[in-house]
């Protein structure tokens with residue numbers, strides 16, 4: 095199976111009650127709206143009885159019921175929350191809102207609903223109703239993050255990876271030895287969740303210094319017009335121009351007695367005090383780099399401290415702040431390695447920004463089993479993937 099970042103191939107079953115073939119889930123966060131939707135390849139419609147015993151293996155046998163399985167793709171898209179109208183337009187143009195479920199409790203209402211998580215699922219309820227005529231069926235954000243992470247870690251072969259010294263290395267996940275782990279979601283703010291199993295978790299910490307801080311402060315300090323521009327700038331910069339290093343304080347020497355190299359940052363932005371310069375005297379790229387380093391380092395350190403609190407060795411980082419950026423991941427990895435003395439491991443996820451949206455998507459399964467009383471599972475995608483079919 096071709097598992098590209100923006101698409102996951104899989105299969106799903108059409109529901110008798112729906113007669114619709116595209117399905118949608120949303121994660122409406124403080125900064126970005128994440129959209130996951132499934133589209134059917136009609137020409138690939140196959141008969142369930144021709145399937146391997148895949149579903150049976152997981153105990154999803156439908157007995158004697160015979161109906162088609164549709165093959166298709168999971169698509170991923172994102173929009174800035176401040177441009178929510180673009181998202182509404184996208185959903186409308188693709189008619190994704192027409193593929194939702196009918197309210198089981200009140201079928202007469204004839205209103206579609208779609209699964210949605212994140213604060214915006216509450217904030218924008220009316221907007222979705224007015225514009226698309228759909229109800230947002232709200233799923234808890236932490237539940238969805240965990241469900242999305244567990245799904246990806248179990249289902250997608252090349253999902254988790256380490257990033258050390260510029261080398262990305264995929265990690266083989268042993269499904270029998272996945273828990274416990276620390277999930278750190280770096281969105282606008284940061285949530286740290288100890289995960290002990292499917293639906294078994296505790297949000298153990300968080301920090302308000304997250305992706306929104308990087309983008310907000312970065313925009314003010316550099317006058318960048320977009321997040322991508324800020325990231326691009328940070329690639330070109332040199333943080334040592336503005337960060338105060340141990341060597342700057344110790345006359346170029348390491349402080350070896352306490353294990354600090356001369357190149358370690360002693361104080362982020364610290365040189366701005368002693369240099370006696372104005373903001374305009376610094377290159378925006380150096381400021382951007384220093385800021386990215388400061389925030390990534392801080393999150394790496396707090397994550398490690400929480401992992402230490404609970405004796406967790408594995409930390410998975412998600413959220414759109416990461417954006418697969420080498421410098422961000424390297425800084426986080428170094429921070430975790432440094433503070434844990436190599437005991438804990440930082441890992442990143444290919445679908446980093448879509449954990450919540452995937453979790454909301456997977457939550458449709460609850461309805462197909464409990465509410466819609468279908469012959470078999472509607473949402474075969476996760477389970478099909480879980481079997482590692484390619």
Ligand SMILES: Nc1ncnc2c1ncn2[C@@H]1O[C@H](COP(=O)(O)OP(=O)(O)O)[C@@H](O)[C@H]1O
Pocket residue numbers: 122123124125126127174212280281282283304305306307308309321322412413414415416417447
């Ligand atoms: N195109 C983008 N526009 C704005 N922020 C972006 C973009 N790409 C990545 N980011 C970063 O991702 C963060 C949002 O991450 P996300 O996981 O979507 O969180 P949230 O759910 O709070 O929106 C932003 O604060 C910013 O640091």
Ligand SMILES: CC(C)(COP(=O)(O)O)[C@@H](O)C(=O)NCCC(=O)O
Pocket residue numbers: 122123124125212213235280281282283284285299300301302
């Ligand atoms: C409130 C939030 C869960 C919202 O999620 P987000 O939109 O940032 O992804 C998150 O911003 C957060 O965990 N903030 C940190 C709050 C704290 O623990 O200090």
